[in-house]
Amino acid sequence: MHLKYESFVREPLVDGDKTYHQVSEDIISPIERKPGRMWYVGFFFSLILLGFGIFSVSWSVYWGLGTWGVNRTVGWGWDITNFVWWIGIGHAGTLISAILLLFRQGWRTGVNRAAEAMTIFAVMCAGQFPIWHMGRVWDGFWVLPLPNSRGPLWPNFDSPLLWDVFAISTYFTVSLLFWYSGLIPDFSLIRDRAKTKLRKLLYGVASFGWTGTAKNWQRMEALALVLAGLSTPLVLSVHTIVSFDFATSVIPGWHTTIFPPYFVAGAVFSGFAMVNTLLVITRRILHLEEYITIGHLEAMNKIIVLTGSIVGVAYLTELFIAWYSQSWGEMAAFQWRIMGPYWWSYWAMMTCNVVSPQLFWVKKLRRNIPFTFVMSIVVNIGMWFERFVIIVTSTYRDWIPGSWAYYSPQWPEVGFYLGTFGLFFTCYFLFAKYCPVVAVAEIKFVLKTSGDNYKRGMEKIDNMTEEEFEHVVHTHHEQEGHEVLAH
């Protein structure tokens, strides 16, 4: 009798009659097969986008940032919008793997691997924007506090822009460590199963020689727990610091104390939407519907409706505070947002982020896969507009009416944005081909508690009276010694 008991109220996390071996088969065999035609088409298309992005960036570097639509009034356009958008998307992975680990949310096991990968790729994309926005990118290392012959002249440690450098590089490093340390045992599984020499060699290197001894697992688990504890404040700090880029300035529309929580909620909102976009496709193509179940998608849709509502409250609070402050600059900024020349971006944001996620209060819609997919894209369009609204519509009408300007992106900016999609999906396609997209070892860990077939086996116990249960446990206890009960 298995004594890990989970209530029937909870949906199984793994559907179907799975054994440990079947879990390995289901998740690893797509890696061992040749990818399907869809994969090649998608991968090729991503490479084209990436190539166009590289061309656009090269063009911008060669001719300078004059090729962009930014001007002296609107200094940050699509570029920083895209930066904040990608970094926001990059928040879901660590939230799932760290915060949900601390909260002991079993459902994270099905989605954490893909979400963490998505985080890493999204942060890679985000990092491109501030780097290439420097213009003279060959001087980019000046943001690092390196000893130099200019004094040595150090960067400004009191500036949120420098905090960003530290926050994002730390976030990327820690996410990568978290993700890769989880991959090591799964790589060892691929290695031990490998039939070809090349696969054995490569996964042998990638698995670091992991064999899964009891002591190794103990240390690995300790590491995962502490990394989760460290990543939890880290993930909150990153978007807080990104919001400081705006909030510490004195520009109406930016200079608000609500920004850190509002940005973090927005980041989680868009991140979960992107996870849904990717997983709806991934589970279908790799036939992982039994591991990434509708229950998983529903759980994420619940987080989307929660964070979407937080974001909505933040938008309304901003409007209220603008009026309550009775500062004409503040009031004008928000009036122009709603009714000025950029009204369409404000209303796109409001519709996509505040109104449409409310449909997820309906359970039927939360569990509807095509609807989830469409909504996940709508949310990310909305979140893109949010950043555009914050960045462009706070700056285009500044303190001097004579310098008011209108900003439209030029093709290199659009190409750069498309290029990051290329980078993101190129990485994701490679990941889906060469790495287990579901954490095999973690699924096996929850299988006997939350697997469908094992839960069905529990029905007998569920129907027992308290006395009967006591009796069974007691006999079992005497037969097999104390350890079993203790664990």
Added chain:
Amino acid sequence: MAIKKFAVAAYDDEEVLFPAVKKVRRSGYKIHDVYTPFAVHGLDEALGYKSTDLHIAGFIYGLCGTCTAVGFISWIYTSDWPINYGGKPHFALPAWIPITFELTVLFAAVGMTMTMCYLNQIMPGVKKHVFHPRQSDDLFVMAVELNNHTSEQAALEFLKSTGAKETYIQTAESGWWYGRWDKKEPYEALNAG
């Protein structure tokens, strides 16, 4: 680092493994190690291992990060190159909290991961003996170290009696070495046939 002889027992259920570990330990056999496809909670205690102190190392690394950030920035801003920003204090601690926090996390995470790799003896290029090809898949594999005085037959029979699905004798390198996973090691010829 030595080539030794092991009696190997493969179990297909962690609930059989726990009592088996207990029986094997009680009977005086020396368990070399137990290999599992996922983290089996409590196995470390059943084997008599102490809990790991890795988190203490992590705390110390984190502290190093904190000190590095505060020390470095305060040295720059108060003595190496003090800059007057509109009369604000040179020692502006609140403004340094974000970077201090990030470096604390960075040092703790990188340090702990590297320490974990060092203690677990894992690194790209490291090779270790795999007693059963399915130990990373669905079997829980116990390797019992034999010496010249142990009867192989008795050991195998005993392991079988603890509920093992498969038992066999295998010669193996007990430590780790640098090697390629696609190449057979010379000692593995001893296990042929």
